[in-house]
Amino acid sequence: MSKVMVVTSGKGGVGKTTSSAALGAALAQAGQNVVLVDFDVGLRNLDLILGAERRVVFDLVNVIQGDAKLPQALIRDKRLETLHLLPASQTRDKDALTDEGVERVIGELRQRFDWIVCDSPAGIEKGATLAMRHADVAVVVTNPEVSSVRDSDRIIGMLDSKTVRAEAGEPMEKHLLLTRYDVARAARGEMMKVEDVLEILAIPLLGVVPESPDVLTASNLGSPVTLHNPAAPAARAYATAVRRLMGEDVREEEAPRRGGLISRLFGRRVAA
Secondary structure, three states, rough: OOEEEEEEEOOOOOOOHHHHHHHHHHHHHHHHHHHEEEOOOOOHHHHHHHOHHHHHOOOOOHHHOOOOHHHHHHOOOOOOOOOEEEEEOOOOOOHOOHHHHHHHHHHHHHHOEEEEEEEEOOOOOOOHHHHHHHHOOOEEEEEEHHHHHHHHHHHHHOOOOOOOOHOOOOEEEEEEEEEEOOHHHHHHOOOOHHHHHHHHOOOOEEEEEEEEEEHHHHHOOOOOOHHHHHOOOOHHHHHHHHHHHHHOOOOHHOOOOOOOHEEEEEEOOOOO
16 A cells, blocks of 8 residues: 655755655665655755756646646656656746645556655645645654744644645654754754654654765765665664654664664654
């Protein structure tokens, strides 16, 4: 059975698109058939991180408006046979997306893929609400800073009210992905600690991605970090997060450890 997963955040610049690419690539590396859908109409970036910018012919808006069929717009990754991209339009705005059109495209994708990963634009506008609308699973990407956490709390409220699952009275599976984390800075009080973020947002911790130049390097080279440098701490964090998404009960000692703090937090489950 296919799963629709939205990768979302209230604040821009938290690493949401790089996380979408890394999680999608790691799922494909694990043998899953995956499509990444870029919902950031007008500010297309997912194709750049995947190194597919020169291969875009048709996009999500073209498919929604009937100018192209879905197979014409899908781009298969050259490195991973089971990873595909449905790019966003760079010349249209978010008003080109319709609820009916998105529902139809998601329905078609469910018939073709195991995982549909929706890369949401930041904020609470139309593109973000449509990206989460048909999701079964949500990954809320947050930086360890007060404004990012507050905006993520708003997004969690939307997931619990503006999705098809919420309207049907069904629970939404939500996970926290904490990015750009630095243990030393957190210890000095320069950023929020993991447990403080968990206490505020009260959703299960999926992973802690450390601050790392490897992520920027990989993105600039057009490759998810999980493909470019699988041994990098950030890549390992994403790979472990994917194992959890697939239902594996990763033992604490297998989680990335920095001073013992993160290993104690993994496996913790807070009421969603």
